[in-house]
Amino acid sequence: MTSRKIDPRIKVTRRNFLQSSAAALPAGALVAGGATLGAESAWAQASTLTPHTMATLTLMARDIYPHDQIGDASYRKAVAHWDTDAAASPAKHSMINDGVAQLNAESKKRFKADYVKLPDEASRVTVLKAIEAHPFFKAVRADLVVSLYNQHDLWPKFGYEGASAQLGGYIHRGFNDIDWLPTA
Amino acid sequence: MTNKLAKFDLNDDSVFVIIGSGAGGGTLGNELAQKGVKVVILEAGARFNIPDFVNDEWPSFQQLAWTDPRVASGSWQVAKDFPNLPAWIVKAVGGTSIHWAGASLRFGEWEYKAKTTYGDIKGANLLDWPITLAEMEPYYANAENRMGVNGTNGIPHLPGNNNFKVMQAGATKIGYKTVFTGNMAINSQPRDGRGSCEQIGFCFQGCKSGAKWSTLYTEIPKGEATGNLEVRPLSQAITIEHDASGKVTAVVYADAKGVMQRQKARAIAVAGNSIESPRLLLNSASSKYPDGLANSSGQVGRNYMRHTTGSVYASFERPVHMYRGTTMAGIIRDESTNNPKRGFVGGYEMETISLGLPFAAAFFQPGAWGRDFTSKLDDYPNTAGMWIIGEDMPQETNRVTLDGTLKDKFGMKVANVHFDDHPNDIAMRKHGYQQGTAVYQAIGATRVSEVPPYPSTHNLGTNRMSANARDGVVNKYGQTHDIKNLFISDGSQFTTGAGVNPTLTIVALAVRQGDNIAGMMTRGEI
Numbered sequence: 001m002t003s004r005k006i007d008p009r010i011k012v013t014r015r016n017f018l019q020s021s022a023a024a025l026p027a028g029a030l031v032a033g034g035a036t037l038g039a040e041s042a043w044a045q046a047s048t049l050t051p052h053t054m055a056t057l058t059l060m061a062r063d064i065y066p067h068d069q070i071g072d073a074s075y076r077k078a079v080a081h082w083d084t085d086a087a088a089s090p091a092k093h094s095m096i097n098d099g100v101a102q103l104n105a106e107s108k109k110r111f112k113a114d115y116v117k118l119p120d121e122a123s124r125v126t127v128l129k130a131i132e133a134h135p136f137f138k139a140v141r142a143d144l145v146v147s148l149y150n151q152h153d154l155w156p157k158f159g160y161e162g163a164s165a166q167l168g169g170y171i172h173r174g175f176n177d178i179d180w181l182p183t184a
Numbered sequence: 185m186t187n188k189l190a191k192f193d194l195n196d197d198s199v200f201v202i203i204g205s206g207a208g209g210g211t212l213g214n215e216l217a218q219k220g221v222k223v224v225i226l227e228a229g230a231r232f233n234i235p236d237f238v239n240d241e242w243p244s245f246q247q248l249a250w251t252d253p254r255v256a257s258g259s260w261q262v263a264k265d266f267p268n269l270p271a272w273i274v275k276a277v278g279g280t281s282i283h284w285a286g287a288s289l290r291f292g293e294w295e296y297k298a299k300t301t302y303g304d305i306k307g308a309n310l311l312d313w314p315i316t317l318a319e320m321e322p323y324y325a326n327a328e329n330r331m332g333v334n335g336t337n338g339i340p341h342l343p344g345n346n347n348f349k350v351m352q353a354g355a356t357k358i359g360y361k362t363v364f365t366g367n368m369a370i371n372s373q374p375r376d377g378r379g380s381c382e383q384i385g386f387c388f389q390g391c392k393s394g395a396k397w398s399t400l401y402t403e404i405p406k407g408e409a410t411g412n413l414e415v416r417p418l419s420q421a422i423t424i425e426h427d428a429s430g431k432v433t434a435v436v437y438a439d440a441k442g443v444m445q446r447q448k449a450r451a452i453a454v455a456g457n458s459i460e461s462p463r464l465l466l467n468s469a470s471s472k473y474p475d476g477l478a479n480s481s482g483q484v485g486r487n488y489m490r491h492t493t494g495s496v497y498a499s500f501e502r503p504v505h506m507y508r509g510t511t512m513a514g515i516i517r518d519e520s521t522n523n524p525k526r527g528f529v530g531g532y533e534m535e536t537i538s539l540g541l542p543f544a545a546a547f548f549q550p551g552a553w554g555r556d557f558t559s560k561l562d563d564y565p566n567t568a569g570m571w572i573i574g575e576d577m578p579q580e581t582n583r584v585t586l587d588g589t590l591k592d593k594f595g596m597k598v599a600n601v602h603f604d605d606h607p608n609d610i611a612m613r614k615h616g617y618q619q620g621t622a623v624y625q626a627i628g629a630t631r632v633s634e635v636p637p638y639p640s641t642h643n644l645g646t647n648r649m650s651a652n653a654r655d656g657v658v659n660k661y662g663q664t665h666d667i668k669n670l671f672i673s674d675g676s677q678f679t680t681g682a683g684v685n686p687t688l689t690i691v692a693l694a695v696r697q698g699d700n701i702a703g704m705m706t707r708g709e710i
Contacts (some may be wrong), residue, residue: 018333064553067543067562125554132553141553148543149561159565160541162505163239165392169382170345175509178346180502181353182627 048087078147100135107131197448199224203421206279208674209455210399214407223413226418229275237390241542244389250275253598260298260603261636265550270601272639278400282390285512286368288333288688293317295682300531305505308577313563313679314660321690331369331397331676337631338370341365345509347536350568354623355516362517362686369397382507424468432670438594451669451710456674462584463599478664487578489681490640494572494610495619498629499563506538528611531683532574571615575683647676661700669710
């Protein structure tokens with residue numbers, strides 16, 4: 001093996017470029033993140049939590065761990081379980097509902113609109129900072145660090161190759177292929 | 185294997201019972217079995233085999249880690265970041281020898297004489313070991329040979345991976361001299377019936393090639409092959425019982441079904457790692473031993489050490505792929521000497537480390553969120569990393585106690601792990617961060633991040649070895665000062681922690697202890 005796989009991240013093809021082109025546009029050209037990611041229509045299937053609550057959690061997920069190369073579907077996937085968790089646990093149900101209400105109260109206080117209606121990330125981050133010590137925020141963040149980054153289909157976007165034993169490890173696949181270091 | 189697996193009766197009071205099957209317990213179990221002693225190892229965790237290991241950080245953590253409740257308290261960063269996970273150690277047959285990285289370094293001579301060498305350090309409960317490096321040398325040699333430590337016994341060093349090459353280039357640039365791929369208990373060529381390292385990269389998740397030494401597939405099956413060793417998985421020791429004379433007589437444990445069993449014993453060795461071992465001694469308090477077993481000194485659970493640790497991760501313009509290959513792929517030893525001019529006593533190592541993306545997200549900056557944090561993860565493929573591991577100061581108030589309220593599923597009080605950094609620890613960590621940063625900046629790092637300690641993997645000192653019974657829990661053979669047929673066989677017997685990874689010393693002590701226990705048995709002392 002001599003040819004170095006320089007960067008295993010997903011190559012931009014015309015097709016996936018188009019799919020993710022929103023993220024490549026200058027921020028000013030974007031309709032508010034809230035207008036897409038916060039869309040309640042994506043959550044019509046939620047049974048316990050309202051579409052508004054689920055849309056709020058989804059946008060929170062992007063604002064907590066923003067990666068412009070990750071599409072909305074992955075953030076939705078990361079928070080989807082809160083709906084079933086709320087169905088199973090009245091305590092979680094009220095924690096989420098109370099938390100979202102508190103988030104929106106902070107948002108209205110500062111910007112006179114619900115969190116999902118805030119057009120720019122900076123404003124939304126200001127609101128999140130106001131509640132970051134709350135158990136609701138802590139629970140959502142702590143969960144996300146697993147529910148987002150443990151999505152295997154996202155790993156290639158970060159250049160992480162995952163399991164290797166089934167491929168014989170890296171002994172013949174570039175464990176020592178670095179080619180840019182200064183020679184001693 | 186020709187012999188049938190041993191199966192001993194609960195009422196057989198001639199068996200030697202070992203609690204825990206990791207580096208200490210697993211090795212001692214094999215040593216005694218080879219000498220013809222009948223041994224029962226009680227292991228709290230399940231028994232997995234190499235094919236069961238998974239190259240996936242969270243599922244592997246769920247499979248292997250001790251995730252039963254524990255409580256962290258004190259001013260250390262871990263208590264804030266991981267209040268219910270003070271330590272990242274394994275609950276399975278093989279113990280933390282499944283998870284360890286493989287670094288196998290001997291203590292320096294002075295590290296057995298910390299009190300003499302460092303003098304009086306305010307707030308530190310320093311003590312010299314009752315043994316010397318010279319006494320340990322034959323046992324180190326034995327341990328290196330059985331574990332297949334490369335750079336010893338004619339075993340070649342491992343080749344360096346990308347993460348090592350980055351560290352090596354930076355280290356060389358700033359003038360460090362002792363930079364190499366380490367003395368690792370990872371086969372660089374087939375040896376002892378085990379294959380060679382395939383540079384898989386999931387050393388912490390259980391080595392799927394079996395190249396890394398673990399008691400799970402070395403000591404334990406060898407012991408079992410004698411017909412003298414029985415390993416009972418899913419058997420969590422709850423209390424150790426004693427007779428009117430004070431000698432220990434049995435271990436009460438919860439079996440796989442949660443049913444309490446009582447295994448009688450001729451003698452008992454506790455090797456449950458430095459959190460569970462004192463927990464068990466404290467939980468065995470009786471009217472004769474109201475403060476817990478072997479605790480006349482009051483030192484059981486005290487002097488908890490966890491090494492001064494921290495990590496430095498650096499982003500570069502171009503790809504590194506630190507996760508490819510051996511996790512701990514190399515070492516810088518230039519800071520491992522005692523040089524108080526640096527502003528602290530004791531030394532530290534700089535060893536490469538890598539985390540997969542899921543654990544990078546969890547550990548790079550615990551609790552952090554927002555673009556500053558996520559931009560570090562966006563740099564993931566261009567990131568290199570090292571771990572700083574140095575000697576920390578034993579302090580009496582750093583201790584494992586039984587939590588006042590929280591109990592596990594068997595009703596046993598859980599361990600509270602209290603820790604405050606000593607000023608010496610803080611000064612050392614700061615120095616390590618500074619030097620690690622210099623290493624990476626020397627070769628063009630575009631961003632360097634100081635990463636706080638992970639949950640403790642090196643847990644030491646809570647049943648420490650002392651010449652004098654009032655200063656510690658065990659004598660120079662790991663035999664408790666108070667109860668002659670009760671032994672400690674894990675890292676909790678460390679008098680001080682030294683600036684090196686502890687496993688090699690744990691194994692060397694276990695081999696030495698096995699010899700001495702056999703002698704005590706022959707002489708009828710136990």
